[in-house]
Amino acid sequence: MMSPMAPTGTMGDIRDTEHFRPSDGGLSAGAVGQHTTRNTMMLAEITGNIHVAAACLAAAIGVGMIGKGASEAVGRNPGAATQILVQAILSTAFAEGIVFFALFLWNGK
Numbered sequence: 449m450m451s452p453m454a455p456t457g458t459m460g461d462i463r464d465t466e467h468f469r470p471s472d473g474g475l476s477a478g479a480v481g482q483h484t485t486r487n488t489m490m491l492a493e494i495t496g497n498i499h500v501a502a503a504c505l506a507a508a509i510g511v512g513m514i515g516k517g518a519s520e521a522v523g524r525n526p527g528a529a530t531q532i533l534v535q536a537i538l539s540t541a542f543a544e545g546i547v548f549f550a551l552f553l554w555n556g557k
Contacts, residue, residue, distance in 0.1 A: 503550030510543035 518536035522529045 497554065500550045500554050503546050507543045507547045510546075511540050514539045514543065 514536055518532050521532045525532075
């Protein structure tokens, strides 16, 4: 029997090691194809949802930058606070709109 840490190259050799006993929930001869299909499906779902996570992250960063800029602008020119507030609200709405587009394009299940 080969060392459990030695690279073997075939699934038959790996299943024969003591770390992959079917009785302990390891891979059995019939489960290898199902295991690969399940991993492929999980990978497809993860990559299909990355755009939603990226859109949410980008919108959160954008809203933070808008708030920072608006605060600095009001600090420099308090008289223009109303116009700055209007621009900040509009910009925040556009940044959040990105998330809604991503959620709309996502085929949520």
